[in-house]
Amino acid sequence: xxxxxxxxxxxxxxxxxxxxxxxxxxxxxxxxxxxxxxxxxxxxxxxxxxxxxxxxxxxxxxxxxxxxxxxxxxxxxxxxxxxxxxxxxxxxxxxxxxxxxxxxxxxxxxxxxxxxxxxxxxxxxxxxxxxxxxxxxxxxxxxxxxxxxxxxxxxxxxxxxxxxxxxxxxxxxxxxxxxxxxxxxxxxxxxxxxxxxxxxxxxxxxxxxxxxxxxxxxxxxxxxxxxxxxxxxxxxxxxxxxxxxxxxxxxxxxxxxxxxxxxxxxxxxxxxxxxxxxxxxxxxxxxxxxxxxxxxxxxxxxxxxxxxxxxxxxxxxxxxxxxxxxxxxxxxxxxxxxxxxxxxxxxxxxxxxxxxxxxxxxxxxxxxxxxxxxxxxxxxxxxxxxx
Numbered sequence: 001x002x003x004x005x006x007x008x009x010x011x012x013x014x015x016x017x018x019x020x021x022x023x024x025x026x027x028x029x030x031x032x033x034x035x036x037x038x039x040x041x042x043x044x045x046x047x048x049x050x051x052x053x054x055x056x057x058x059x060x061x062x063x064x065x066x067x068x069x070x071x072x073x074x075x076x077x078x079x080x081x082x083x084x085x086x087x088x089x090x091x092x093x094x095x096x097x098x099x100x101x102x103x104x105x106x107x108x109x110x111x112x113x114x115x116x117x118x119x120x121x122x123x124x125x126x127x128x129x130x131x132x133x134x135x136x137x138x139x140x141x142x143x144x145x146x147x148x149x150x151x152x153x154x155x156x157x158x159x160x161x162x163x164x165x166x167x168x169x170x171x172x173x174x175x176x177x178x179x180x181x182x183x184x185x186x187x188x189x190x191x192x193x194x195x196x197x198x199x200x201x202x203x204x205x206x207x208x209x210x211x212x213x214x215x216x217x218x219x220x221x222x223x224x225x226x227x228x229x230x231x232x233x234x235x236x237x238x239x240x241x242x243x244x245x246x247x248x249x250x251x252x253x254x255x256x257x258x259x260x261x262x263x264x265x266x267x268x269x270x271x272x273x274x275x276x277x278x279x280x281x282x283x284x285x286x287x288x289x290x291x292x293x294x295x296x297x298x299x300x301x302x303x304x305x306x307x308x309x310x311x312x313x314x315x316x317x318x319x320x321x322x323x324x325x326x327x328x329x330x331x332x333x334x335x336x337x338x339x340x341x342x343x344x345x346x347x348x349x350x351x352x353x354x355x356x357x358x359x360x361x362x363x364x365x366x367x368x369x370x371x372x373x374x375x376x377x378x379x380x381x382x383x384x385x386x387x
Contacts, residue, residue: 037376042364043328044380046309046357051350054299054343055228059218059249063292064282065181065210071197072174073097077190077205084187088179088208095177095188095205097196102172109168113161120154127151183210184288211292214285216249216261218298219276231303242266247281250297251290257299259283259290309355310348315363316341325355326362326369328377334362336371 071077079096082088127147133139179185186207190196196203220228232242243264248257261283270277281298283290290296317324321338329335339354355361360377362369369375 038332038374039368040365040376040378041328041362041369042380043360043377044311044363046311046351046355046359046361047348048307048309048357049345050304050306051308051310051343051345052301053303053305054248055220055224055302056343057218057220057298057300059216059281059296059298061290061292061294061296062215062217063209063211064213064215065183066207066292067180068207069094069177069185069205070202071095071097071177071205072202073102073171074197075101075175075195077192077194077196080188080192082185085184087184088182090179090181092179093176094179094185097175097177099172099175102168102175106165106168106172109161109165113158113165116154116158116161120151120158123147123151123154177205179208181208181210182212183208209292211288211290212285213261213282214290214292215264216247216281216283216290216296216298217278218281219274219278222270222275222277225270225277228302245300247283248299248301249281249283249290252295252297257297259285263300307357308342309351309357310345311351311355311361312347312363313344313349314347315361315366316349317366325351326366326371327355328360328362328375332374332377334369334371334373334375 075098077095078098080094081096082092082094088094127144127150130139130144130147134141134144186209188206190203190205196205243262245263247261247263249259249261250257251259261281263279264282265280267278311325315325316339317326323339323341325337325339327335327337337354337359340352342350342352344350362375362377363380365375
């Protein structure tokens with residue numbers, strides 16, 4: 001009877017020990033570390049396409065022609081025949097200075113010219129008569145000489161009268177101030193009835209500006225000048241060929257470069273103080289969207305490159321070493337590649353150096369990709385940058 005309780009106690013002790021071992025075993029399984037799966041990222045190979053390389057610069061617009069309209073004769077301003085800021089054609093009368101005094105001077109000059117002409121006719125007749133009488137001895141050589149002098153003096157007087165008439169005609173013509181070319185005339189700087197044209201400094205009545213076509217001035221740095229020079233020599237371009245090079249222009253508020261003209265001028269020398277070469281383009285501006293003095297964006301095509309590599313611009317990162325891309329390498333380990341970037345084409349960016357056509361570039365999930373760690377790459381559904 002005593003053995004039975006002892007046996008039961010032993011069985012209970014054994015059961016408790018087994019339960020404890022099972023509990024410890026369960027706790028050990030729960031504390032085992034299980035590594036998370038690699039983060040998923042989207043990858044794509046660089047896009048291959050032909051791209052045009054451009055020289056990009058900032059420029060400013062300038063009027064093709066600008067002229068101050070001045071009073072070239074003195075007098076009271078009689079009429080203003082345009083509205084301030086109006087577009088006018090070449091030859092349009094804009095201001096009229098009192099004309100009557102100059103009209104009278106012109107009439108007087110013409111009368112003097114007629115008188116000089118009549119005097120010359122008489123002097124010529126006298127000379128011819130004396131010249132006919134000298135051989136027969138009916139007139140002396142002295143009389144002939146006097147007739148010759150009178151005739152030559154009459155000729156000189158007529159020449160002077162003709163010159164005076166032409167000057168009077170010019171002065172009368174200057175009373176009408178006309179537009180020297182098509183353009184927009186600024187607000188008048190004088191009032192009707194004002195006395196203008198007196199003094200040593202000409203009176204500026206207004207200014208006329210021609211903005212169609214329009215110039216765009218920009219500069220090219222010395223490094224680009226050398227690079228373009230190599231391309232020019234390689235292609236055998238002449239100065240006339242260069243003037244046919246298209247120049248694309250965009251305003252600060254516009255997308256892209258909607259205005260196209262052509263190269264018009266380039267300086268023969270590089271400015272040693274700035275290391276730049278001045279260049280100029282000319283563009284049609286019929287709607288006068290561009291006004292003189294505006295800052296614009298300029299680009300000029302230089303070369304074409306076949307099979308250029310492009311990636312989404314959003315895939316690029318920046319650190320102290322410059323621009324970089326994250327690439328999935330061997331065993332799906334992320335690599336950081338320092339790259340040299342080129343121009344932008346829509347949402348894509350040309351990569352000049354740093355990647356190969358077969359590289360798998362991370363284009364999405366960049367925040368989950370860490371250089372040196374594994375990722376689970378998934379191919380992009382469409383080509384990067386595809387619309």
